[in-house]
Amino acid sequence: MNDMRLTERATDMKEIKITAEGVDVFYGDAHAIKDVSVEIEDKTVTAFIGPSGCGKSTFLRCLNRMNDTIDIARIEGDILIDGEDIYHPKVDPVQLRAKVGMVFQKPNPFPKSIYDNIAYGPRIHGLAKTKADLDDIVERALRRGALWDEVKDRLQEPGTGLSGGQQQRLCIARAVATEPEVLLMDEPCSALDPIATAQVEELIDELRQNYSVVIVTHSMQQAARVSQKTAFFHLGILVEYGETGEIFTTPKDSRTESYITGRIG
Amino acid sequence: MPVFWLVIIVLALAAAGYLLGRSRALQSAGGDSRNLHSQPNYYGSHVIMWVTVPAFGLMIVWLLAQPLLIDGRIAAQLPDTAVSEDTTLGLVMSDVRRVADGLDRAVGQGAMTEEQAGSVATELADLREQLAEVGVALGSNVSSDVLNAAQRYRDFKATGSLLMGIVVIALAIAGLILALLRTTNEFRARNVVERGVLTILMFAASIAILTTIGILLSLVFNTIEFFRLYSAWDFFFGLEWAPSFSGRGGASSLGVLPLLWGTFYISLIALLVSVPIGLFAAIYLSEYATPRVRAIAKPLLEVLAGIPTIVYGLFALLTVGPMLVSVFGQNTVGWMSGGTAVMTAGLVMGVMLIPFVSSLSDDIINAVPQAMRDGSYGLGATQSETIRQVILPAALPGIVGAILLAASRAIGETMIVVLGAGAAARLSLNPFEAMTTVTAKIVSQLTGDSDFASPEALVAFALGTTLFVLTLGLNVLALYIVRKYREQYE
Amino acid sequence: MIDMSADGSAPAPAKNSLHAADERTRRRNAAEKRFRAYGVAAIVTGLLALVFLVYAILSNGLPAFQRTVVNIEFTMTQEQFDEAESALLKTRVYTDFFIGALTDSLETRGLDAEFDGGTVERLLGKVGGTLRSHYRENPGDIGQAISFELPASSRVDRYFKGTFTRESVGEGNRFMQPGDLDLVDALAEAGVIIQTFNWQFITGVDTGVDNPGGAGIGASVLGSFMMMIVVLVLSLPIGVAASIYLEEFAPKNWFTDLIEVNISNLAAVPSIVFGILGLAVFIQFMHLPQSAPLVGGLVLTLMTLPTIIISTRASLKSVPPSIRDAALAVGASKMQSVFHHVLPLAMPGILTGTIIGLAQALGETAPLLLIGMVGFVARYPETFLEGFEGPNSAMPAQIYNWASRSDAVFTEKAWGGIIILLIFLLSMNIIAILLRRKFERRW
Structure with a gap:
């Protein structure tokens, strides 16, 4: 109990970055997300866990309005970032996504050079005034993506020629290059081997210093390793949300316990 | 129609063979089909195969070879006097065939008896008029040499047909007997029939190769013949196209460059129309359009591809041409003197190619993985930024392939240019002038009653070869690029 | 592995409100709209070309399915038939009979028009030949009232379809005299010249230049x-x-x-x-x-x-x-x-x-x-x-x-x-x- 109070105090000190209030998502007739409310903190890694098809990825894609690109998706409820409703008609999803970056399940570098992959975001958002600026941004992003040393001599080679782990770090660097405030990661390690996974996880931990990171994962070990807060989704419902340590050691809900002990999932 | 009856007879033999083979098999199995190796039908089919395949095979070979042999024999027997200076052996032989054909018809319509046809001589009757009555027009009076040759030709043909009939029927019967002899209950009819069917299937598949060989042979032989009469250098590098109309003698200038220029100019305008429109239509349909709009607009656009080219030709000649004249003609800016022009043909061809470009590009754009789009949207790119900077560069090789295919279509297109582009070969830059193309000249040199042996007619084959090589090169290149592109995303 | 010095001086992200689009976003969205408009324009252009093509086909082609005929009831007596067959210029006599019948039918309708064999030939082609072959093939029709539908000449046909006007008739035009169209108007008013569906176009065969109207596909x-x-x-x-x-x-x-x-x-x-x-x-x-x-x-x-x-x-x-x-x-x-x-x-x-x-x-x-x-x-x-x-x-x-x-x-x-x-x-x-x-x- 003592521990608990300590962590509570620690959390309270952090700013709330994203607030979701009663979010429902429908795909055509299917009710994918049911009344989810959650508060995600700044400079924290938050993990969404749950069995496949539980809606964790769907909810993640609501946070930067990627669901807009799917015609049949419909979203109800409020999602606020820094207190601003991101589904407000005045909000341009383009601006929103510059602020909320995203990394996908499978590494998806563009069929361009490594340099152009990173420079793509800064170019479209006009972040660099000169070529030198852009070079700086690319270098900084690649350093943050822990890739600079590996690729600094071959920036003009195609990004598709890198190994899987390097590609995923390239995609992370690409997302970081647009100076987002939130970084969403949709199972970023599911297509990687254990060594590449370890590198990416280390990177996520570093990124926490600057961003609010939300990561969807189906690996409980990964969630335990990288995250400070964990949300457990089941059948479209947010079952439990709290400190990662607490969720994994003393889950309050029996469904969470079943999942963690391997009885459902 | 002896061939017709021959086919009927062989088919009848085959039908009888089927029943016989079946019943013989059943008999040898004591009437119980379970004692047979294969189903009874296979024994019947086995007999059909033996009856028809050798007989029809021989018949086809015979029908192909007989005219060649007869021609050779008759030509060898023609006295030297028959081929005078102003004709060629080929012309005389076609006269011979035409007279023989006329005699056949005259007999067929009862205007002559068989004996009359065999014995008629030029001195006795005005053959030309008699033949004209039954509908065979001859260019000149029939010389006695030609008539004699024609009569011999008919004799050979009659003997040949009779012989063919006998041999084919004999072969069919021999096949029938052989197949029946092999029919016992132990005989593995199904395996044999299946092997036979497989051979037939393989033969059907090789027709594609035969067609290509046929195209190559008909182009190559006649082209070589043309280059024997006309210098290849002048053909490929000549700047003037002016065939003489007399058909014989008279120096013709047959340079291909003005025709190639016309072809490329028209194709260029067609591509300038169709590529932007087709590409933007494809982008809109695949990236922006709601499923409803797509379901309506896509088939409507594709209607344009299903309209025959003759319709576009008429549209160019009678609608677009006069319309352009009223805008650019003598009454206004005076750029255009007639309705047929490079612009007319190019615009209409461009419209024809819109759906071609758009549906090919649509496929190619759809082959770009969704992950590319997600990656770009995830970085905050707008849809048009994603399309221009991610999707189009990724799809570029495929789109280039599609444009090459469209170019090959444009170069090979015939009816629109025959009707819409004009007939004058010209090396000019003015798109409002009439020009002509390779395809249009192939049509004009090969229609009409020109002599096949003259350079003016043979040049069409050289043009055909040029066209074939050009389009084939473009197609092979385009298909290669598109295949490489698809492999990249598979 | 990670060089943190690089972001030690990271520019603080501009905390712009999401609810107010900045200048650059507005420009980008305008570009987006333009790009989208190009797509719509391309599709509209393609569809307009289709519409124009279909319009050209229908407006030019539908008249081919109509033809102008002279609908007239005509009775040929046995005496007239014998008289015509014994005459030297047989079709000429048939034409005269026809002119008589035409005049009668106009008079009963209260119309008065002057015309001769030349006019009839210009308007209807060789009527006499048509009549003669009909009666020779169907002798049973002699003495009966037969309703004939005789195709009008191509110029009359085009006059009704609007592609041939009074201005097109020149003096001394051997196919059409200026007065002829008055007669055509009168006949049309009387319901003698009418337009019918052109079955011959569908069932007929090609014709030479002397009879373009009769050509069929x-x-x-x-x-x-x-x-x-x-x-x-x-x-x-x-x-x-x-x-x-x-x-x-x-x-x-x-x-x-x-x-x-x-x-x-x-x-x-x-x-x-x-x-x-x-x-x-x-x-x-x-x-x-x-x-x-x-x-x-x-x-x-x-x-x-x-x-x-x-x-x-x-x-x-x-x-x-x-x-x-x-x-x-x-x-x-x-x-x-x-x-x-x-x-x-x-x-x-x-x-x-x-x-x-x-x-x-x-x-x-x-x-x-x-x-x-x-x-x-x-x-x-x-x-x-x-x-x-x-x-x-x-x-x-x-x-x-x-x-x-x-x-x-x-x-x-x-x-x-x-x-x-x-x-x-x-x-x-x-x-x-x-x-x-x-x-x-x-x-």
Whole structure:
């Protein structure tokens, strides 16, 4: 109990970055997300866990309005970032996504050079005034993506020629290059081997210093390793949300316990 | 129609063979089909195969070879006097065939008896008029040499047909007997029939190769013949196209460059129309359009591809041409003197190619993985930024392939240019002038009653070869690029 | 591994409100709208071209289905018939009778018009000949009141369709005098000259320049039909056989590769090259008859085969392998599994592809020009076999032929022919779509 109070105090000190209030998502007739409310903190890694098809990825894609690109998706409820409703008609999803970056399940570098992959975001958002600026941004992003040393001599080679782990770090660097405030990661390690996974996880931990990171994962070990807060989704419902340590050691809900002990999932 | 009856007879033999083979098999199995190796039908089919395949095979070979042999024999027997200076052996032989054909018809319509046809001589009757009555027009009076040759030709043909009939029927019967002899209950009819069917299937598949060989042979032989009469250098590098109309003698200038220029100019305008429109239509349909709009607009656009080219030709000649004249003609800016022009043909061809470009590009754009789009949207790119900077560069090789295919279509297109582009070969830059193309000249040199042996007619084959090589090169290149592109995303 | 000094001086992200679009976003969104508008414009342009094309076809072609006739009731007595037949200029007498009858019918309607044999000939062509041949063929009609529908001359016809006006009539025009149109107006008012559906256009044959109005497309429809029979009979079995071989049996070797390469290249060879092939192989080498639908059919078969093979292979491929496995597992031979199970399941797709291939062949013109199917064909074939072997035209070739004649009436016929051609193509495509709908199967 003592521990608990300590962590509570620690959390309270952090700013709330994203607030979701009663979010429902429908795909055509299917009710994918049911009344989810959650508060995600700044400079924290938050993990969404749950069995496949539980809606964790769907909810993640609501946070930067990627669901807009799917015609049949419909979203109800409020999602606020820094207190601003991101589904407000005045909000341009383009601006929103510059602020909320995203990394996908499978590494998806563009069929361009490594340099152009990173420079793509800064170019479209006009972040660099000169070529030198852009070079700086690319270098900084690649350093943050822990890739600079590996690729600094071959920036003009195609990004598709890198190994899987390097590609995923390239995609992370690409997302970081647009100076987002939130970084969403949709199972970023599911297509990687254990060594590449370890590198990416280390990177996520570093990124926490600057961003609010939300990561969807189906690996409980990964969630335990990288995250400070964990949300457990089941059948479209947010079952439990709290400190990662607490969720994994003393889950309050029996469904969470079943999942963690391997009885459902 | 002896061939017709021959086919009927062989088919009848085959039908009888089927029943016989079946019943013989059943008999040898004591009437119980379970004692047979294969189903009874296979024994019947086995007999059909033996009856028809050798007989029809021989018949086809015979029908192909007989005219060649007869021609050779008759030509060898023609006295030297028959081929005078102003004709060629080929012309005389076609006269011979035409007279023989006329005699056949005259007999067929009862205007002559068989004996009359065999014995008629030029001195006795005005053959030309008699033949004209039954509908065979001859260019000149029939010389006695030609008539004699024609009569011999008919004799050979009659003997040949009779012989063919006998041999084919004999072969069919021999096949029938052989197949029946092999029919016992132990005989593995199904395996044999299946092997036979497989051979037939393989033969059907090789027709594609035969067609290509046929195209190559008909182009190559006649082209070589043309280059024997006309210098290849002048053909490929000549700047003037002016065939003489007399058909014989008279120096013709047959340079291909003005025709190639016309072809490329028209194709260029067609591509300038169709590529932007087709590409933007494809982008809109695949990236922006709601499923409803797509379901309506896509088939409507594709209607344009299903309209025959003759319709576009008429549209160019009678609608677009006069319309352009009223805008650019003598009454206004005076750029255009007639309705047929490079612009007319190019615009209409461009419209024809819109759906071609758009549906090919649509496929190619759809082959770009969704992950590319997600990656770009995830970085905050707008849809048009994603399309221009991610999707189009990724799809570029495929789109280039599609444009090459469209170019090959444009170069090979015939009816629109025959009707819409004009007939004058010209090396000019003015798109409002009439020009002509390779395809249009192939049509004009090969229609009409020109002599096949003259350079003016043979040049069409050289043009055909040029066209074939050009389009084939473009197609092979385009298909290669598109295949490489698809492999990249598979 | 991670160099944190790089972001030690990271610019603090500008905390712009999401609710207010910044300048750059506005510009980007404007670019987005423009780009989208280009797409809409492209589609609209394409569709407008289609609409314009359809409008041109309908507005120019529909008049071909109407013709102007003089509808008149006429009684020929036995005495008149005998008198005319014994006269020296027989048709002249018939014409006089006709003029009399026409005058009478106008008078009963209270109209008074002056005209002579010349006028009648200018307006109606050689009426006397038409009447004479009718009564000689149907002697029973003598003495009866017969209602005749006599086609008016092409100028009268065009006058009613609006393409020939009073201004077009020059003095001394041998086909039309200025006064003639007054008579035409009067006759039209009296209901003697009317417009009817032009059956002759659909059933008739080509005519010479002296009678452009009587030209019909019937014979070339038959020619096209005969060609399509040849194409269907040859290309369906050959195409299906070739596809089955390539899709189910062909081993992976250089020969199969060669066939594949050939098929994909033949599909893109310009149609005129097939015409050259037909001319050189079928006519020059094999001496098959020129201008015959048989030869046309053979050429079109070779041209359509690649299309049919490609679509047939696609439908064979769409039959799942589990069906083949199931058949093989109960002891069927490979051949039996294909012919008993795969082929029937793929049949709707094959038929659809074949119909679309046929429709393509039906509209093809260029190769037909080279094998001489553009001749002047003024009669129907007499026997079934002559339909294949005898000279004939085909719909698109006939349209081309009409389009290259200078008379405006033939131009109208060409547009009309296009409507008929398109009706055929449309119905074939609709049949193909319905077939696909009815038998569409999702595995």
